[in-house]
Amino acid sequence: MKKIKFIRQDAHKKSRLGNKWRRPKGLHSKMRLSFKGYNKSVSIGYGSPKNTRGLDKSGLKLIMIKSLKELEKINVKEECIAVAKTIGLKKKIEVLKQAIKKGIKVVNVKDVNKFLKEVEEKIKKTKEEKEKLKKEKEVKKKEREKAPKKKTIEEKVEKTDEEKKEEEKKERDRVLTKKTE
Secondary structure, three states, rough: OOOOOOOOOOOOOOOHHHOOOOOOOOOOOOOOOOOOOOOOOOOOOHHOHHOOOOOOOOOEEEEEEOOOHHOOOOOOEEEEEEOOOOOOOHHHHHHHHHHHHHHOOOOOOOOOOHHHHHHHHHHHHHHHHHHHHHHHHHHHHHHHHHOOOOHHHHHHHHHHHHHHHHHHHHHHHHHHHHHHH
């Protein structure tokens, strides 16, 4: 039996409504009154059989995994796992490696081995980039140390005061030299 997709009333007319199910509540709603030719409403008759509820397409019970401890409790013959999206990448890698060792089926990762290879390559690249940036920073730091230090604002102000005094002194000397001549 094919599963019916129950969509919201007028979802095909207005894209902003989306395809999530909402019960029709309008007074004159033909869908609520379940008229022929209108979308089907959710009812108990459309439910899946009890013995297949909560099972994956492969017929295994689906369990969400958030840690390695939960992975130890899995029965390989009856259960499959889905790694939670809230789990971090490092922990996800560990969980997937353990799942491969135990032979547990992972539902939400298409090819586990391929995923692990790609992630390891990505981690290597990021480490190399970080090392490059670190080396560049060190080189720049050494260049700054070698280069002559620029005068700070306070030093400039002090030196300008000293320079002003020297200039005043020179002017006095000029004036004095002119008078004597």
